[in-house]
Amino acid sequence: MPRPSSTQEADRHFPGVSMVHYRMLLALTFIVGAALLSSGCVTAEIEQVRHSSTGIERGERIVILARQHHNSHEAENGFMQCVGNALQSGGRGLEMASREDFINGLYPWFEPATAPLTAEELPALLARPGVAEQLTLTGVRYVVWMDGSTDRVDGGGSLACAISPAGGGCFGLGWWETDSKYEAAIWDLKTFDQAGVISTDYTGRSVVPAVVIPIPFIARTQANACRGMADQLHEFLVVGDAPIG
Amino acid sequence: MLSLRLIEAFDYDAAEVLAQGVRRVDVTQLACQCGADAGSPRGRSGKAAMLIVLVLTAGCSSTGLVDVDSSFPAPLVESLPLRAGVFFPEELRAFTHSETIPQHSQWQFELGKASVELFNPVFSALFDQVIVLEQLPAGDQAANLDLIVAPQLERFEFDIPRNRDIKFVEVWLQYRLYVYTPDGTPIAEWPVTGYGKSQASGSMPRDSLHDATVRAMREAGATISIRFASQPDVRDWLQEKSNAKTIVNAGS
Numbered sequence: 423m424p425r426p427s428s429t430q431e432a433d434r435h436f437p438g439v440s441m442v443h444y445r446m447l448l449a450l451t452f453i454v455g456a457a458l459l460s461s462g463c464v465t466a467e468i469e470q471v472r473h474s475s476t477g478i479e480r481g482e483r484i485v486i487l488a489r490q491h492h493n494s495h496e497a498e499n500g501f502m503q504c505v506g507n508a509l510q511s512g513g514r515g516l517e518m519a520s521r522e523d524f525i526n527g528l529y530p531w532f533e534p535a536t537a538p539l540t541a542e543e544l545p546a547l548l549a550r551p552g553v554a555e556q557l558t559l560t561g562v563r564y565v566v567w568m569d570g571s572t573d574r575v576d577g578g579g580s581l582a583c584a585i586s587p588a589g590g591g592c593f594g595l596g597w598w599e600t601d602s603k604y605e606a607a608i609w610d611l612k613t614f615d616q617a618g619v620i621s622t623d624y625t626g627r628s629v630v631p632a633v634v635i636p637i638p639f640i641a642r643t644q645a646n647a648c649r650g651m652a653d654q655l656h657e658f659l660v661v662g663d664a665p666i667g
Numbered sequence: 668m669l670s671l672r673l674i675e676a677f678d679y680d681a682a683e684v685l686a687q688g689v690r691r692v693d694v695t696q697l698a699c700q701c702g703a704d705a706g707s708p709r710g711r712s713g714k715a716a717m718l719i720v721l722v723l724t725a726g727c728s729s730t731g732l733v734d735v736d737s738s739f740p741a742p743l744v745e746s747l748p749l750r751a752g753v754f755f756p757e758e759l760r761a762f763t764h765s766e767t768i769p770q771h772s773q774w775q776f777e778l779g780k781a782s783v784e785l786f787n788p789v790f791s792a793l794f795d796q797v798i799v800l801e802q803l804p805a806g807d808q809a810a811n812l813d814l815i816v817a818p819q820l821e822r823f824e825f826d827i828p829r830n831r832d833i834k835f836v837e838v839w840l841q842y843r844l845y846v847y848t849p850d851g852t853p854i855a856e857w858p859v860t861g862y863g864k865s866q867a868s869g870s871m872p873r874d875s876l877h878d879a880t881v882r883a884m885r886e887a888g889a890t891i892s893i894r895f896a897s898q899p900d901v902r903d904w905l906q907e908k909s910n911a912k913t914i915v916n917a918g919s
Contacts, residue, residue: 530889552745
């Protein structure tokens, strides 16, 4: 029995579709399938180290500050905002202090060059004239020092686009890997110590296949890291009687 | 035909643009990556292609103005029991810095007004009494003052990312504080530096440069408010002044 030609096969499955278009559809299906299998994969590593008991009472607030003394990286404003919003919103109800107001009110003691690097420096800072009073005014109980960033760690592939009076389109496949690595050190201003450290590391691969139209599959590592960090911080601060260690 | 070789050895930024939709395309960024060969336009499609070429190439050489406009907080420091006259020279009040980054962009920074905005709260917190002087006093016109401070902005440098591995714009500046006795005798001359960095956004990171400049100025202000009294020349002068006061008090 003679085997049907590609044209016949195209006509059978998609009446009226030419062979070229049929092959393009097949290629698109294959690329999208491959992309779906390989993208959106985000792996996570979370660590929590507790040095002392925590807990938060009504009227006590939290401020999230970025460690700014590194030349190579700094936690993105968007990430800090995301974590703050996640802690504040929903049923969590933690009270956040404005980062800008906190730093301005305590200027010049929380600038990148002058901010305390360890919790042991807190008593000396609070002994300076006006600092303890200003801290009381802010209502801040916990300072969360956020360090880290989201970086592209690898990438490859090729994607080209063309535009002409007759139309345009793209063809190819590109991919890249991102790593969202953050560490939050939590200082308790009531006890002048570092209550603990939470670190999160989310890596993921994004893929953009294109047959005429590029279809991006983005691994949102930073958004995932934000949710993961906020969940951990909430648990750390609210569930204060968790085992120490 | 206009061929846009978006991604060869895949370009993360371009893919992010695709992911976020056409409305967020940074025209300047794309323009600098594309090779445009307009050919001969035909009819409406040809005009549309030409328009796209013009839009895409419009951002390749541009000038950015960074007019630093910010309010600065008053430092939380213990004030010195001194009556200070503060003089802002015209060079400081009208300070601008222009620089061209070859094959990239031109920048102009205006820092005069912001510098005055920075120093006003710093000196007000640092000294018990502050009088802003319109000009440097001659003779004994300033006999009611203990000292006169005149800041100058003498150096300004910046850098913007020119490859994708660098994510920050950086600003470095140096003020010089001239401190005189009321009769004009120099007490100290103190260079104070400030450094600021900010996450870069797009190929013309105007807001990032503004943010980095403000951070650099804040750092300089922080240094002045914390370390002014411990500068060797100022410390010696304060010591002499304190000794003289003790002698006068003992004599009376």
